[in-house]
Amino acid sequence: MLDRIRNAFQILSRDADVERAIKEVQRALIAADVDVTLVAQLAKKLREAKVPKGVPKSRYLTKLLYDELVEILGGKARPFPVIPQRIMLLGLYGSGKTTTAAKLGHWLQKRGLKVLLVAADTHRPGAYDQLKQLAEKANLGFFGIKGEKDPVKVVEKALKQVADVYIVDTAGRTTLDDELIEEVKRIRDVLIPDKTLLVIPADMGQAAGREAKRFKEEVGVDGVIVTKMDGSGKGGGALSACAVAGVPVYFIGTGEHIRDFEQFDANKFISRILGVPDIEKLVELAQETEIKPEDILEGEFDIEKFHKQIEATMNMGPIDKVLQMLGISSVPKEMKKMTEEKFKKYDAIYKSMTKYERRHPEVLQDPSRIRRIAMGSGTTEEDVREMLRDFKKAQKLMKKLKRAGTRRRMEKMLASGQFPIMK
């Protein structure tokens, strides 16, 4: 989908060929499960656009397409309030409610709030244990009553616990049926949630819009969290469902782990598709991993700094995601896998070096040192030499970057295989 949308922008901005651009966009959006009626509307708007005098057609249409895409894919960003509150999570079976409860809890706790996860899914076998285990892992508060069949009783007792934020995980169904509506309403009447959030998976098709609308009408929905954005599903169904239902998308889930969770901003989402760097997200991530950029950028670049750089990259998550934030949108598969394996090896090698060696890499020309490090880290001498070679490349690059680091240059380096530690 991404290629097609990029294509469409190129066609529009280069030769303002509206019909060809529309065709590309239409196919891309439909393949991404965007609500078909919205796609038809977009095409109509592009076709009937009146270009104001004095504005180049290509520029006007490009802007129009961009704005319309932002609108279809969730609209203006709405930051999620970091305040004490009661949250109710809703969704169909398998949408990822329970995992999302823990991710949202983690996100709020990182921002200083005391969170209690409440196991009010008394329907699905194993739901209680799932939430409990997730809470323990993430060090979040948990309340549940094993064996209790009435979710309302669980919620009543949970509210007697002290916490800033209550996140209530509710039961799903295959579809929003009368039984589920009844159950959710009963929970709602006791909980009186400040926010009712609907969880929708990114691979859901055209049913997403219909479901979102029904949930909103039957029980009320304040916002949406889209899960599984890391899979083949592009989220078009879920995101456009929100446009149809008129509710904001607050967060997206982007992976298996608890920190694979970010605030959603349609603007940035599309910018990322188009290869514009997302610096804010990078900074946010760097803060969460507690590594300061100046730690790496300032002073002499030695192996300690090189290691920090690797550590930071590893902590930020898969390499392709990090590069995406830098605006580099396509990372070869092999490179991703190789890089992750390599990083692990380099970490072991680093740990087998003495402090003096890390700060004075020049002594590492000594073969006996290399032999010792290889043995200590369970790698080969060639591995150690490879790491040193990569270190030297990184050192060179850091010098260059300090002078004039532009994304374009980095991209070029990446394309020509010159990027340090990732040939």
Add this chain to the structure above:
Amino acid sequence: MLDLLKKSFNKIADSVAEISGAGITIDEKRVDEALDEIELDLLQADIAVDVLDQMREAIKERIVGKKVKGRKEVIEAIKEALVDLLIVPAPAIVPPPEKPYVILFVGPNGVGKTTTIAKIAYLLKKEGYSSVIAAADTFRAGSIEQTEEWAKKLDVRVVKHNYGADPAAVAFDAVKSAQARGDDYVLIDTAGRQDTNENLMEQLKKIKRVVKPHLTIYVGEALTGNALYSQLKTYEEELGIDGVILTKLDADTRGGSAFTVTVGIKKPILFVGLGESPDDLKPFEPGELVEMILG
């Protein structure tokens, strides 16, 4: 739930019959035009974009040139073509003389693998076969407890390790245990995974190498949109699958996903999930689905 597809195909029948009149051969141009007209409807029914072209060709191939008398016969021809598109021969699932018969269940997160396995165990039990469930989803929190709760309800044995254990080892132990006790089937539950996660796909390959299942079943949900095609394709290319179970067909879906399976990757749909009770897993009947679509 399937009324949209029904309307679309009625549209084809109308336009073809109207123009063709009585006793005329269905011609290609008209079918093409009719298909163009209903393309958006088909997409709205969650027939994947990439599958649509194949489906158009397949429908044309089957009805163009047919001699028909009227609208009713055009509908019959389309029905036949659709049923034909949904039929892919399925392997027989019977325990070999040397027991057990091992089935590996794979698929994305949240599609209903664990529940489906419980339903299969129930089905087998009703037929007089014994089975063991391998709780090889050692990643998702609560998955082992979920399996155990089902197993208790159905009185089926579970082989499990702790969370974080090697799923291949769990699967292997379950097979060994079934061999020792003379069980007929081993049902291996695996952690849901996105097809884009290479490490996790590697892990599945390892399970497959270690236990050499007789059958690998992809469990997917009918609500999935275009992603179903790429998911299935990756699973087929990376791992190899023998058949598909389509869950949640009772949800608000328009049935297009069935065509993604049979036309897109040409795999049989072995069962469909139509509800929450163990009884609600049914063999897939192409005729019934098409009957539901075209009525």
